[in-house]
Amino acid sequence: MKQVEARLLLQWAFESNSYAFSRPLSPIKKSSQIWRVVWIEKGFLIEKGKGEREVPRDAINVEVVSLAEIATYLFLHLNGVNESLRKYLRGCLPEVGDVTERDVERALQIARVIGRSEMLATPISIEIFNSFNIIGSEGKINTYCPLDWLKEVVQEGIMEDVLIHLRLLPVKVEDPLDLPKYRREKLRFVLPLSLERMIQNGRIVEYLKPVEVDVKVKDEYIIIELPDGGKTVLPKDFLGVK
Secondary structure (H helix, E strand, O other): OOOOOHHHHHHHHHHOOEEEEEEEOOOEEEEEEEEEOOOOOEEEEEEOOOEEEEEEOOEEEEEEEEOOOEEEEEEEOHHHHHHHHHHHHOOOOOOOOOOOHHHHHHHHHOOOEOOOOOOEOOOOOOOOOOOOEEEEOEEEEOOOEEHHHEOOOOOOOEEEEEEOOHHHOOOOOOOHHHHHHHOOOEEEEEEOEEEEEEEEOOEEEEEEEEOOEEEEEOOOEEEEEOOOOOEEEEEHHHHOOO
């Protein structure tokens, strides 16, 4: 059997059987920072009469996105997760118990990052929703949505290429060892945001304000509303609706 890290195996099983979207609950501010992380190479510039001056060449420009609060939604087929794990581990490990809803809730309670390791977040509350309301093929959404899922080009929101969840890949990843190959894949999304400007300390400051966006989705998708007011788009076959 191939050797697979438990972390990678769980990521593969969960992402293969879920969708994840989010919506900001407060304004977003973007900025950039120059980080010097690892000394990659050294260069020296000889300035006449001034001797040697070290010129750093390992700096990287990092975009920083900050906001006070965000709602993240994980739509999960737990039976599918357990079936994927059993199928991959069959005959290799002793029989172990299934992942339960309580296991997922506990894991989310101790999560401290979203996305890359430097994207820090502190969970405020975890809620499990077992119901939703169907809005239909037209309506407002307040979570980000793949542009390919929409029937018409929207006139609101912001379009941006975003790193994607495994389930959104055009190919099905059958082996968890292949997962790292697709971590840089991006997809065009509609973000429910509006670019705003304000005067602060005599300067013009730009920020992104959460908004709702009117959309029309393709026939195989549907808009739903969650008990907390989140409005998102999901495939009909994933939800088991016609």
